Amino acid sequence: MVHGSLMTRALALALAILAGALPCPASAAPGDKADISRLSDLAFGQLNMTTDQTLSESVCAYSSSATSGYAVQATGDGAGTAFTLSNGSTTLPYEVRWSDSSGQTNGTALTAGATVSGFISSASQKTCNNGPASSATLLVTIRAAASGSAQVGDYSGVLTLTLVPQ
């Protein structure tokens, strides 16, 4: 009786997925791979302390999965992988956004250490040597609220971007 009940539940779940009633989790095939390239360092220079400032760059994000899907995780080198720059004694926070199209001025906000799924790559080659020269946009913003109260100095930090095929 118990065995029969489990079978019934499994069958109902399978039918629900097939019918589209439940989301089918995206997953990459075992051999699928991703590649992030065409990255450049970002230099804000002297910050205007009264306005938000954003730098962006178009990069190549590639996924070999059947859907060209991928997920992105960004981590800073601040405490707890926070998105912060440091001048050696104090920190300056920044924000990160990602778009799966190149040349964008806005994107999905990323939280440090959190993986965001659902991006689709238009890249036809792993380093975008053929086809589109870039397939995604990385945007980094330093808010005036942060720079306006920041201690004097030269700040720097490392932003790590991780792509996972989906």
Place this chain on the structure above:
Amino acid sequence: MTTYRNSMRGRVGCVMTLAAVAAGSLIATPALATPHQGSLGNPSQGDITITASVQARARLSGLTDVTFSNQDPGTAASNAQNVCVWSNTSGKTYTVTATGDGASKAFTLSNGSGTVPYSVEWAGTTGQTSGSSLTTNTASASFTSGAVDQTCSSAPSTTASLVVKIGTTDLGTMTSGSNYSGVLTLSIAPL
């Protein structure tokens, strides 16, 4: 057979990890050269360096006009106000330079036909009725601000005291019923 292969992988991985830790303890980790491009894999990881520069800045806010009304010439006039000074230097230090709109930037009030001098004092803490005497157009000694933001919107709400005084001798030279006015300019420089 499958179990055996997994076990071997685990052992090899363990040895490699220990070797890496041992090397890391003896050799300083080199600075990460950026940009670091990812490579084809699962996952693929890249790094960039972000740089920004913040200039030395200061801000003075919370100023109010000073009015002496129906002043008794026999009693020295004094007005103290609490203001907010913010400095983003590491020590939150600053200097203050005051200038009047009298001749050669003198601290004087005018009624159009005559002038009367006043004095200016500055204290690096709030609630003071006296402070360091300022000389027109001359930077003061260093003060330290306790402000945590530009306009003291977070505590403390004020960080310094501005005191304006007119002595009895000078009050005695003023014409009764005549209005005197002047502009005092204060400049804060981060230090």
